[in-house]
Amino acid sequence: MIVVEGLRKDFGRVTAVHDVSFSVGDGEIFGLLGPNGAGKTTTVRLLAGLIAPSAGSATVNGHPLGEGSQRIRALTGILTESPGLHDKLTARQNLAFYGRLYGLRGAELGRAVERYLGVVEMLPFADRRVGGFSKGMRQKIAIARALLHEPEVIYLDEPTSGLDPAAAKTVRDFVDTLRSLGRSIVICTHNLDEAERLCDRIAIMRGRLLRVDTPAGLRRHGRAATVRIELNGAGGAESFVGMLASMPSVLAAQPLSGSLVVELADPARETPDLVAALVEAGARITGVREESATLEEVYLSLVGEVGERDLRLAAVREPSVPEVAS
Amino acid sequence: MRPAYVWAVFVKEWRDLLSNRLLLGAVALPAIVFAAIPTGLVAFIQVNDLDPNQLGQIQQYIANFPGLPAKLAAQGFIVTNFMAYFLLIPAMVPMAIASQSVIGEKVARSLEPQLATPLEVPELLAGKTIAAALPAVVATWGVFVAYGLVNGAIADPRLTRLVFSDQWLVAMASLVPLICLFSVLLGIIVSSRVNDARTAQQIGGFVVIPIIAIAVAQFFGGQATFTMQQVLIGNLMVASLIGLALIVGSWAFDRETIITRLG
Numbered sequence: 001m002i003v004v005e006g007l008r009k010d011f012g013r014v015t016a017v018h019d020v021s022f023s024v025g026d027g028e029i030f031g032l033l034g035p036n037g038a039g040k041t042t043t044v045r046l047l048a049g050l051i052a053p054s055a056g057s058a059t060v061n062g063h064p065l066g067e068g069s070q071r072i073r074a075l076t077g078i079l080t081e082s083p084g085l086h087d088k089l090t091a092r093q094n095l096a097f098y099g100r101l102y103g104l105r106g107a108e109l110g111r112a113v114e115r116y117l118g119v120v121e122m123l124p125f126a127d128r129r130v131g132g133f134s135k136g137m138r139q140k141i142a143i144a145r146a147l148l149h150e151p152e153v154i155y156l157d158e159p160t161s162g163l164d165p166a167a168a169k170t171v172r173d174f175v176d177t178l179r180s181l182g183r184s185i186v187i188c189t190h191n192l193d194e195a196e197r198l199c200d201r202i203a204i205m206r207g208r209l210l211r212v213d214t215p216a217g218l219r220r221h222g223r224a225a226t227v228r229i230e231l232n233g234a235g236g237a238e239s240f241v242g243m244l245a246s247m248p249s250v251l252a253a254q255p256l257s258g259s260l261v262v263e264l265a266d267p268a269r270e271t272p273d274l275v276a277a278l279v280e281a282g283a284r285i286t287g288v289r290e291e292s293a294t295l296e297e298v299y300l301s302l303v304g305e306v307g308e309r310d311l312r313l314a315a316v317r318e319p320s321v322p323e324v325a326s
Numbered sequence: 327m328r329p330a331y332v333w334a335v336f337v338k339e340w341r342d343l344l345s346n347r348l349l350l351g352a353v354a355l356p357a358i359v360f361a362a363i364p365t366g367l368v369a370f371i372q373v374n375d376l377d378p379n380q381l382g383q384i385q386q387y388i389a390n391f392p393g394l395p396a397k398l399a400a401q402g403f404i405v406t407n408f409m410a411y412f413l414l415i416p417a418m419v420p421m422a423i424a425s426q427s428v429i430g431e432k433v434a435r436s437l438e439p440q441l442a443t444p445l446e447v448p449e450l451l452a453g454k455t456i457a458a459a460l461p462a463v464v465a466t467w468g469v470f471v472a473y474g475l476v477n478g479a480i481a482d483p484r485l486t487r488l489v490f491s492d493q494w495l496v497a498m499a500s501l502v503p504l505i506c507l508f509s510v511l512l513g514i515i516v517s518s519r520v521n522d523a524r525t526a527q528q529i530g531g532f533v534v535i536p537i538i539a540i541a542v543a544q545f546f547g548g549q550a551t552f553t554m555q556q557v558l559i560g561n562l563m564v565a566s567l568i569g570l571a572l573i574v575g576s577w578a579f580d581r582e583t584i585i586t587r588l589g
Contacts, residue, residue, distance in 0.1 A: 084436035101443035
């Protein structure tokens, strides 16, 4: 369990992370999304006890940052942005070295190394020097290193970067398994599809947290969810609007090109009742789909990428427009 | 500081070092060269049975060894005078290893994963320091012992006693490890500021200048080798430099600096 309250990190005059608060439960995968320089890596470094916060506080499994940092590091597994392996050592020697740093010894160390070499499907390459490995192979060894000591809290920075689709799926499945084992997992990624598939909740940040929500909640972007119901037969949609307006779960309803567009607070729970009521009222339904923005659209609008890009283009077209800092 | 963690870093560094043949060559070569030149001269004098009057400038230094025959005194001067250059081994070799190690970690970005474990920075630095200093200490001691025995065997056992003099035994036991430690610290500090091992060694290379200056001054001053007093003063000076390097090093190598600048 990670609890973060008002965390801030300054590097000289630059504030990299500003007033960040969130929590990650046991068995939860929490995604950190944001552009380069948004403070994701700094946030992870703070929570992993690698650097000290300038203000605010956080506890990791009850251990506070600062005096509990060594304990936090002992119960934390971290996949850094760059694999950071020792090229002259073999895969097995790399893992054994880190196992020792995490306090594993003797037979326990040997078992852990074998197990995780197997988990990342690198046993056939265990005694080869890492210097000759491909990017994907190095990433697998780095993942094994992060998990070797069975950490309770895991930080994964771009976990599937450089992996082929099959290996990426293996990693995603394994992360899913870790969730089921009750581990708290924080993933930093630019891969929105992966974040949506893996994460229970996602934080979009740019120096500060812009929004924290479930993937579905983010797609709705703070608005009520819209369900579009396609009807067979033009002109019939208007006749159901009055009936829908009387249903307590319906926030708003309107006809649109022979379809009904209905706003619901919780479409996953309320759509079946809505459909049943319409069918009972004589509607001939040919399709039902929830309409929401894609995570990419929400992300871009939140981090302001679209706006900035437009401004940059304007600056190129019109020299009199002041330069926009990127 | 926990020995198991220092040991883990030390073993990793040694594995790294043993796989780097170029670096191993850099350790062995100076030791062999500094021992081979004077030994070759002693052998040359011995084999050719040279008259000290033919030895030019060395003749004037024979007075340093009043109890010895002129030829053996000339050999004694050569043997003891060159020993100052032995101090170049602990000055050069650990710096080469340490800078290679730190810059290698910077390039591979492997410092952050290590510091993300319960490993503390002093344990990391201690493991690296021992791994970088040990080859130089062992090489210097090995060359020192071999040098004394071989020269004694070539010429006269009295040369062995000149090599294994009290001041040189003290210098080997104290000055050599101290110079090694200073050299490692300097290598680490310089490496934290640059991104290329060669540049680090060039910048740190000034550490050999005082040693060469001392050796040259000793020769032209007509002094055969160090006195005990000079060795003890040398210990004190190098220890002071280590203190200074530790202060600078603790600033350059705190956890946050490593993570955010060296990673």
